[in-house]
Amino acid sequence: ARPFNHIGPRQALGFVVPDFASQLAAIKLGQKPPRLSVGNLDAQRDFTDVRDIARAYIALAERGVPGESYLICSGQPVSIHYLLNVLIDTAGVTVDIAYDSERMRPSDTPCLYGSYAKIRAATGWEPQIHLRQALADAFNDWLNRLQNGM
Numbered sequence: 001a002r003p004f005n006h007i008g009p010r011q012a013l014g015f016v017v018p019d020f021a022s023q024l025a026a027i028k029l030g031q032k033p034p035r036l037s038v039g040n041l042d043a044q045r046d047f048t049d050v051r052d053i054a055r056a057y058i059a060l061a062e063r064g065v066p067g068e069s070y071l072i073c074s075g076q077p078v079s080i081h082y083l084l085n086v087l088i089d090t091a092g093v094t095v096d097i098a099y100d101s102e103r104m105r106p107s108d109t110p111c112l113y114g115s116y117a118k119i120r121a122a123t124g125w126e127p128q129i130h131l132r133q134a135l136a137d138a139f140n141d142w143l144n145r146l147q148n149g150m
Contacts, residue, residue: 039104
C-alpha cells in the first residue's frame with residue numbers, strides 16, 4: 001500500500017497540518033503572538049484522515065490481493081494555502097502570515113495526488129472523513145493539548 005499524506009488528531013509536529021494547528025491553538029490561547037511563518041502555500045497535496053487510512057489497511061488485510069499495490073488517498077489535490085485558511089477559520093483568530101525562505105523547498109513538486117479507484121474496486125474502501133472535519137479534529141487536539149499543558 002502507498003498512503004498519501006495523513007492528517008488527524010495526535011499527529012506529531014514536523015508536518016504541515018500539526019505545525020499550523022499547534023501554532024494557531026497557541027495563538028488562540030494567547031500563548032503566541034498572532035504571526036505564522038510559512039513556506040510555499042501554493043503546493044497541492046492529497047490529504048486523508050488517519051482514521052480513514054487505518055480503515056484502508058484493515059480493508060486491504062481482509063480483502064486486498066496479496067502482492068498488489070494500492071494507493072490510499074483522497075483523490076483530491078488541495079493547496080497548503082487552503083489548509084491554512086480552513087485552520088485559521090476553525091481557530092477563529094486573525095494572524096499575520098510571514099513567508100520564510102528557510103521553509104521553501106527549492107524543488108517542490110507543484111501538485112501531487114492519487115486515485116483510490118483500485119482499492120475501492122478491490123475492497124469497497126473510500127475515504128469517509130471530510131477534510132474540514134479532519135482539520136477541525138487536528139486543531140481541537142492541539143487546543144486540548146496546550147490547554148492541558150501537554
